[in-house]
Amino acid sequence: MIAHPLASLLANLGRPVLQALAALGRVTLFAGAILGHILRPPFYLRELGTSLLQIGWFSLPVVGLTAIFTGGALALQIYAGGSRFNAEAVVPSIVAIGMARELGPVLGGLMVAARVASSIAAEIGTMKVTEQIDALVTLSTNPLKYLAVPRVVAATLAMPVLVATGDAIGIMGGWLVGITRLDFNSATYLKNTVDFLEPWDIGSGLVKGAVFGFIVALMGCYHGMNSARGAQGVGAATKSAVVSASVLILAANYILTEVFFTS
Amino acid sequence: MITLTDVHKAFGPNKVLQGVTLTIPSGTSMVIIGGSGTGKSVLLKSVLGLVRPDKGTITLDEVDVTRTDRDAFLARFGMLFQGGALFDSLRVWENVAFRLMRGPKALPKPQARDAAIEKLRRVGLKPDTADLFPAELSGGMQKRVGLARAIAAEPEIIFFDEPTTGLDPIMAGVINDLIREIVTEMGATAMTITHDMSSVRAIADTVAMLHGGVIRWTGPVGEMDATPDPYVQQFIHGRADGPIESVR
Ligand SMILES: Nc1ncnc2c1ncn2[C@@H]1O[C@H](COP(=O)(O)OP(=O)(O)O)[C@@H](O)[C@H]1O
Numbered sequence: 001m002i003a004h005p006l007a008s009l010l011a012n013l014g015r016p017v018l019q020a021l022a023a024l025g026r027v028t029l030f031a032g033a034i035l036g037h038i039l040r041p042p043f044y045l046r047e048l049g050t051s052l053l054q055i056g057w058f059s060l061p062v063v064g065l066t067a068i069f070t071g072g073a074l075a076l077q078i079y080a081g082g083s084r085f086n087a088e089a090v091v092p093s094i095v096a097i098g099m100a101r102e103l104g105p106v107l108g109g110l111m112v113a114a115r116v117a118s119s120i121a122a123e124i125g126t127m128k129v130t131e132q133i134d135a136l137v138t139l140s141t142n143p144l145k146y147l148a149v150p151r152v153v154a155a156t157l158a159m160p161v162l163v164a165t166g167d168a169i170g171i172m173g174g175w176l177v178g179i180t181r182l183d184f185n186s187a188t189y190l191k192n193t194v195d196f197l198e199p200w201d202i203g204s205g206l207v208k209g210a211v212f213g214f215i216v217a218l219m220g221c222y223h224g225m226n227s228a229r230g231a232q233g234v235g236a237a238t239k240s241a242v243v244s245a246s247v248l249i250l251a252a253n254y255i256l257t258e259v260f261f262t263s
Numbered sequence: 264m265i266t267l268t269d270v271h272k273a274f275g276p277n278k279v280l281q282g283v284t285l286t287i288p289s290g291t292s293m294v295i296i297g298g299s300g301t302g303k304s305v306l307l308k309s310v311l312g313l314v315r316p317d318k319g320t321i322t323l324d325e326v327d328v329t330r331t332d333r334d335a336f337l338a339r340f341g342m343l344f345q346g347g348a349l350f351d352s353l354r355v356w357e358n359v360a361f362r363l364m365r366g367p368k369a370l371p372k373p374q375a376r377d378a379a380i381e382k383l384r385r386v387g388l389k390p391d392t393a394d395l396f397p398a399e400l401s402g403g404m405q406k407r408v409g410l411a412r413a414i415a416a417e418p419e420i421i422f423f424d425e426p427t428t429g430l431d432p433i434m435a436g437v438i439n440d441l442i443r444e445i446v447t448e449m450g451a452t453a454m455t456i457t458h459d460m461s462s463v464r465a466i467a468d469t470v471a472m473l474h475g476g477v478i479r480w481t482g483p484v485g486e487m488d489a490t491p492d493p494y495v496q497q498f499i500h501g502r503a504d505g506p507i508e509s510v511r
């Protein structure tokens with residue numbers, strides 16, 4: 001049979017689409033399984049504590065550094081843009097709104113994706129290829145419950161805290177640049193920041209943070225658990241975890257922004 | 264009693280098991296021999312449900328292993344993995360006591376630790392290894408920690424995947440004696456994979472040779488030397504020439 005050119009084009013387009021849908025289905029089932037385990041005992045509190053420390057506490061420096069530079073650059077840009085129509089005074093409030101609603105959660109999420117999704121995938125992937133996951137099963141311990149649930153819960157709880165910290169540090173970065181480089185008066189800058197910032201600006205960013213934290217740990221665990229054999233398998237799993245977590249964060253950010261801010 | 268009936272398993276085009284049929288009576292020690300890559304580890308993992316056979320049935324005491332309560336089923340087993348498979352985030356004693364500290368009959372921490380140190384002693388490791396991490400041990404020591412973990416909860420059925428590979432001859436002797444002791448004194452059922460013919464003679468009641476995806480020969484260890492089967496003869500004498508190809 002001679003394939004019609006259009007048919008082969010459709011087949012070439014269709015295959016990746018079907019593969020993507022199948023992967024989406026598997027991830028959804030995986031997420032469902034994890035959620036199903038969260039409230040059922042046994043609870044591995046020691047693992048949760050370790051994960052909170054690894055994911056939350058040790059991510060603070062990278063999230064803080066990202067935020068301070070972003071806040072500073074944002075202040076410079078908004079000042080430059082605002083001066084085109086004599087609106088330099090908006091710098092404090094736009095920096096604050098921009099950090100809280102978008103840049104705090106998104107950049108924080110991406111940095112945590114790079115740091116945490118990779119390490120979760122590498123750790124669980126290595127456990128998979130060295131038969132440690134099989135060993136867990138033979139010791140009557142559910143790997144999903146013992147490995148994935150603590151990490152997913154920890155990331156979901158820790159990310160909003162990281163985002164809140166990042167927001168504060170980012171706003172401080174803007175303020176530093178504002179008073180040192182842009183001739184703002186410190187008190188006025190802070191007053192403008194506080195006056196124009198609404199609770200939901202911050203709250204929406206924290207909700208985004210929780211969703212992004214869930215995505216990061218989910219992708220790390222999913223790709224780690226499904227790692228192929230050998231060092232190459234773990235390498236590929238790590239890469240897939242970071243790429244998929246990052247893309248999903250950006251996609252989820254768009255959807256959440258639509259839901260929260262268009263009415 | 265464990266029975267395997269016509270068990271098949273392929274990984275893609277790689278047909279590993281092609282109709283394995285084997286019976287391991289309770290309280291006996293079965294040793295599986297066979298060239299590397301013939302599917303011995305896959306065979307053990309199939310019984311435990313870590314690998315799902317494509318075809319065939321596996322039963323434990325006449326009950327299909329896929330239809331049992333998984334927790335109760337696994338609680339009867341101990342397994343030493345070929346690579347040790349120690350949890351590298353946990354200390355040696357926490358690895359050994361892993362099962363003892365979990366589940367409805369969990370021991371308090373100090374007792375679990377004492378029990379772990381006792382098991383470490385039985386595999387020839389000093390108490391001061393207990394607080395090390397697996398990465399700080401040599402390969403042979405990791406293997407023995409894996410062994411201690413497998414026997415820690417005194418399971419009825421124990422699988423040993425190459426227990427003496429990587430050990431010096433003296434330590435291999437200690438481990439062979441231990442496995443024999445577990446079977447004769449505790450009445451456990453053991454299934455051991457090994458390439459080491461002196462281990463085979465020390466451990467086995469019965470021997471089964473896996474080749475070409477099927478059990479090529481099986482019989483009491485006493486009959487192994489006399490069997491005319493050319494595959495078994497080549498294997499036990501370690502000859503390069505014979506029906507088993509040297510390039511596999
Ligand atoms: N999870 C797996 N995925 C793909 N192939 C596997 C897997 N496990 C084992 N195999 C293959 O099955 C064959 C038998 O492996 P194994 O049982 O480990 O051999 P051995 O007899 O040396 O223990 C090998 O060719 C191996 O590559």
Ligand SMILES: [Mg+2]
Nearest residue numbers: 303304345424
């Ligand atoms: Mg093997």
